[in-house]
Amino acid sequence: NAGVTQTPKFRVLKTGQSMTLLCAQDMNHEYMYWYRQDPGMGLRLIHYSVGEGTTAKGEVPDGYNVSRLKKQNFLLGLESAAPSQTSVYFCASSYLAGGMPTGELFFGEGSRLTVL
Amino acid sequence: GQQLNQSPQSMFIQEGEDVSMNCTSSSIFNTWLWYKQEPGEGPVLLIALYKAGELTSNGRLTAQFGITRKDSFLNISASIPSDVGIYFCAGQLITSYDKVIFGPGTSLSVIP
Numbered sequence: 001n002a003g004v005t006q007t008p009k010f011r012v013l014k015t016g017q018s019m020t021l022l023c024a025q026d027m028n029h030e031y032m033y034w035y036r037q038d039p040g041m042g043l044r045l046i047h048y049s050v051g052e053g054t055t056a057k058g059e060v061p062d063g064y065n066v067s068r069l070k071k072q073n074f075l076l077g078l079e080s081a082a083p084s085q086t087s088v089y090f091c092a093s094s095y096l097a098g099g100m101p102t103g104e105l106f107f108g109e110g111s112r113l114t115v116l
Numbered sequence: 117g118q119q120l121n122q123s124p125q126s127m128f129i130q131e132g133e134d135v136s137m138n139c140t141s142s143s144i145f146n147t148w149l150w151y152k153q154e155p156g157e158g159p160v161l162l163i164a165l166y167k168a169g170e171l172t173s174n175g176r177l178t179a180q181f182g183i184t185r186k187d188s189f190l191n192i193s194a195s196i197p198s199d200v201g202i203y204f205c206a207g208q209l210i211t212s213y214d215k216v217i218f219g220p221g222t223s224l225s226v227i228p
Contacts, residue, residue: 004158031214033216040220042120042218042221043159043204043206045215050214101208101214103149103164104149105151105206107158109156109157110158
């Protein structure tokens with residue numbers, strides 16, 4: 001039972017390089033989220049999606065783009081990486097109950113990104 | 117900016133002691149949730165609260181949804197070494213159900 005799977009788990013980039021983080025969930029969840037985690041800051045929401053083909057900005061969206069072409073996948077892209085984007089990135093998915101988002105998130109194991 | 121405040125920031129306790137941590141905000145929340153994160157892993161949901169005043173237990177854990185909808189607390193009774201981790205409060209703002217916002221976390225260390 002895979003749940004939420006993130007790839008890659010680790011990546012080192014040089015400033016200015018681009019990359020894409022992939023998140024896949026097998027629970028048929030409607031909602032998907034990307035967070036970044038930095039020491040003392042908790043988890044900050046980057047972008048989220050309420051369904052296939054839709055995306056929206058979170059608290060810290062600058063420098064990131066996302067796409068949700070298939071319900072089970074949510075991609076996070078960095079077009080031109082900066083050292084400030086060094087972080088651990090978490091993807092999560094969630095389901096609806098009674099047509100409303102529950103807020104009950106299922107997380108992946110995280111992707112550690114270092115930008116030199 | 118950060119909309120949730122958690123206290124304390126960190127705790128060092130003896131095994132067997134009870135633990136209490138809380139989360140406050142100036143905003144009104146529709147849902148309060150408590151997550152635990154262990155090293156190298158993603159957060160895992162412990163308790164979800166959906167009604168103001170609701171008190172919910174999950175084993176040794178008890179959490180309450182504040183009556184003003186602006187706060188919540190989590191208690192852990194008779195702590196054990198495996199309680200070690202970072203505890204996050206999170207919530208859905210009443211003005212934005214789609215987003216789940218996290219607090220900065222409380223780091224718990226249990227001394228055997």
